[in-house]
Amino acid sequence: MATENTHYGAKRIGEMLGLCGSVYFIGIGGINMSSLAHLTHRRGYRVGGSDRMKTDLTDRLEREGIMVFREHRAEQIEDYDAVVYTVAISPENPEYVRARERGIPCISRADYMGYLMMAYPIRVGVSGMHGKSSTTSMCAHTLLRAKKDPTVLSGAELAEMGGAYCLGEGDTFVFEACEYMDSFLDFNPTVAVILNEEMDHVDYFKSMDQIRSSFGQFAARTGKDGYAVVNGDDENVLLSLEGYEGEEITFGIENRAVDFSAVSLEESGGCYSFDILKHGAFFCHVTLSVTGRHHVYNALASAAACDLCGLDAEEIAKGLSNFQGAARRMEKKGTLKGAPVYDDYGHHPTEIRATLGGAKGLARGRLICVYQPHTYSRTQALFEEFACAFDAADRVIFMDIYAAREQNEWGVSSAQLAERVGARAMYGGSPERSAALLSEEIGEGDVIVIMGAGDLYKIYDYLEIEEEAK
Numbered sequence: 001m002a003t004e005n006t007h008y009g010a011k012r013i014g015e016m017l018g019l020c021g022s023v024y025f026i027g028i029g030g031i032n033m034s035s036l037a038h039l040t041h042r043r044g045y046r047v048g049g050s051d052r053m054k055t056d057l058t059d060r061l062e063r064e065g066i067m068v069f070r071e072h073r074a075e076q077i078e079d080y081d082a083v084v085y086t087v088a089i090s091p092e093n094p095e096y097v098r099a100r101e102r103g104i105p106c107i108s109r110a111d112y113m114g115y116l117m118m119a120y121p122i123r124v125g126v127s128g129m130h131g132k133s134s135t136t137s138m139c140a141h142t143l144l145r146a147k148k149d150p151t152v153l154s155g156a157e158l159a160e161m162g163g164a165y166c167l168g169e170g171d172t173f174v175f176e177a178c179e180y181m182d183s184f185l186d187f188n189p190t191v192a193v194i195l196n197e198e199m200d201h202v203d204y205f206k207s208m209d210q211i212r213s214s215f216g217q218f219a220a221r222t223g224k225d226g227y228a229v230v231n232g233d234d235e236n237v238l239l240s241l242e243g244y245e246g247e248e249i250t251f252g253i254e255n256r257a258v259d260f261s262a263v264s265l266e267e268s269g270g271c272y273s274f275d276i277l278k279h280g281a282f283f284c285h286v287t288l289s290v291t292g293r294h295h296v297y298n299a300l301a302s303a304a305a306c307d308l309c310g311l312d313a314e315e316i317a318k319g320l321s322n323f324q325g326a327a328r329r330m331e332k333k334g335t336l337k338g339a340p341v342y343d344d345y346g347h348h349p350t351e352i353r354a355t356l357g358g359a360k361g362l363a364r365g366r367l368i369c370v371y372q373p374h375t376y377s378r379t380q381a382l383f384e385e386f387a388c389a390f391d392a393a394d395r396v397i398f399m400d401i402y403a404a405r406e407q408n409e410w411g412v413s414s415a416q417l418a419e420r421v422g423a424r425a426m427y428g429g430s431p432e433r434s435a436a437l438l439s440e441e442i443g444e445g446d447v448i449v450i451m452g453a454g455d456l457y458k459i460y461d462y463l464e465i466e467e468e469a470k
Contacts, residue, residue: 002087002405003096005108007186013115016105020081025049026095027086028068029058032176033109035153035165036084039116041066042167050076050095060163074098081105084112087181088405110183113153113175117188120151120173124305125187127177127218128195128231130351131298134290135195136176137326138302142319143172146311150174156345157327164327172309177218179211180204184218191308192219193229193301197236200348202381203406212240222246229304231297232258249308251300256280260304262296270361272296276303276317284317290325292358330355330449333460334467337439339368339446341465347374347453349385356392356449365445366394370428370438370459372452373401373414380410387420393449395441396425399434402454435462 008016017023025037028049034057041047041064048067051058058068069076074094077083082105085096099106107115117123126136133156140152144160149170155178157164177184177192180201197215198208205211215237219228224245231237232250241248250258253265260283262274270291276283276299283303288295299320306316325331328345335341340362346355352371360367369390373379379386379401390396398414418425428434438448438459450456 002181003085003089003091003093003108005087005181005183005186006106006111008107008111010115010118010188013105013107013112016107017082020045020105022046022048022080023082023084024077024080024095024099025084026072026089026093027051028061028066029053029055030086031057031155031157031164032113032153033084033086034058034061036109036113036116037061037066038064038165039151039167048076048080057163077102082107084109087183108186110178110186114186114188117173117175120171122172122191122309123189124172124174124191124193124309125177125184125189125218126175126193126195126301126305127179127184127215128193129179129198129200130348130354131195131294132176132178133326133345134295134329135193135298135301136174137329138298138320138323139174139305140166141323142302142306142311142316143174143309145319145322146315148172148309148311154326156329159324179214179218182214185214185221187218187221189218189222189226191227191229191305192222193305194219194231194237194240195297195301196231196234196350197240198350199382200378203375203377208236212236216240216242216244219244219246227308229301229308231301233297249304251297251304253296253300260300262300265296267293267361270358276300278307284313286317286320288320289323291330291361292354294354294358330359332468334465336448336463336465337442338444339442339448341448341450341463344449344451345453346451348378349382349389352386352389352451353391355451356390359447359449360392363445363447365443365447367392368395368397368438368441368446368448369393370397370399370434370448370450370456372399372454372456373417374453375404376401376406376408376410376412379417380412383412383417383420386417390421390425394424396421397428397434397437397441398425399431399452399456399459400429402452402456404454431456431458432462435459439463
């Protein structure tokens with residue numbers, strides 16, 4: 001059982017922290033939580049936190065003088081004035097329980113992030129069921145290249161940021177806005193980017209009406225003086241914007257009546273080049289270095305957002321064309337028996353279909369995919385969509401479903417999914433067996449994509465991947 005968001009709002013949180021000199025983060029090792037800890041530390045607070053996992057992120061925290069505890073123990077928060085927690089913790093977490101007993105401020109991650117961002121005049125929130133991290137990274141890369149010195153909080157690591165965030169001195173705050181449990185309704189964007197909307201997170205969202213309502217509320221957070229940068233090819237997105245009081249800026253490929261459109265698309269090796277039109281007139285030419293048609297949409301959204309941030313067409317074209325991708329978004333890991341291996345975070349049928357469609361252009365031989373489904377509820381609810389999502393792959397190996405926060409109440413399994421996909425699919429189960437099956441399959445000219453959002457990284461312990469010289 002997850003712990004609920006607080007929804008205090010920026011004004012009340014500012015009042016709660018007025019006399020506080022220290023902040024403790026429960027779950028400090030997460031990508032987003034660690035970035036919030038760094039930002040808090042930079043503001044002059046004494047910062048500490050707990051996380052059971054020792055990672056590069058926790059090492060970075062410790063190098064900057066932030067205390068990281070390896071256990072969750074009640075006594076560790078005694079010297080702290082406030083607590084920030086991730087909703088992934090249990091309400092019985094001993095640190096959370098002790099903080100409540102002491103009566104000190106306890107603030108959920110999203111609520112606290114909404115408070116911190118208010119220090120920046122320009123706040124760009126990137127939302128959507130798919131493409132958030134890639135688009136946030138595209139915007140970050142383009143703004144950094146244009147010397148805008150933004151503060152960025154993303155869900156994926158980016159090479160030039162040295163991680164998943166950077167703390168700039170400029171007036172722009174770019175952040176990934178996650179829709180799960182309506183967390184993004186605690187954020188305060190001046191520019192709300194909505195990439196797409198469809199059914200997902202079925203353990204929380206029960207209908208498309210609920211999803212459209214949530215994204216509409218997120219856009220409304222900009223106020224009447226704000227902007228909504230939205231996908232004009234996505235009917236659900238457009239429906240969610242009904243009644244929006246700010247300025248609506250559309251982008252798309254199919255709908256030529258949009259504000260930012262991509263025309264003259266050409267594909268080579270899975271990557272696209274195209275012209276961007278702004279209000280029907282030539283704006284810039286872009287040649288992407290990341291594979292897949294879906295990145296054309298991400299680039300259009302990034303172009304529109306960066307235009308609002310004050311970048312000119314040349315700066316935007318250079319930034320988008322030089323973007324090399326974010327970590328775990330078709331990230332090349334090296335080679336296995338001569339076959340290039342790409343690592344990808346995709347875990348929804350639409351993401352899988354788009355990513356594999358782009359990867360197909362890289363293969364001289366076969367496209368082989370190893371996939372780990374994420375959560376039983378998503379696998380069950382979208383079972384038929386998953387079964388059709390791997391059409392571009394010549395061979396698919398399914399690892400066991402990553403449970404995350406769930407118990408298997410549905411009896412669904414990766415073995416069932418492999419059987420439904422048919423002769424092209426195999427059930428691998430464990431990381432070790434899946435790695436063995438993959439090694440047996442590889443042939444000349446093949447390309448390998450290892451996909452999922454769980455702990456599929458364990459498969460790399462059983463693969464002798466040769467890293468490329470940097």
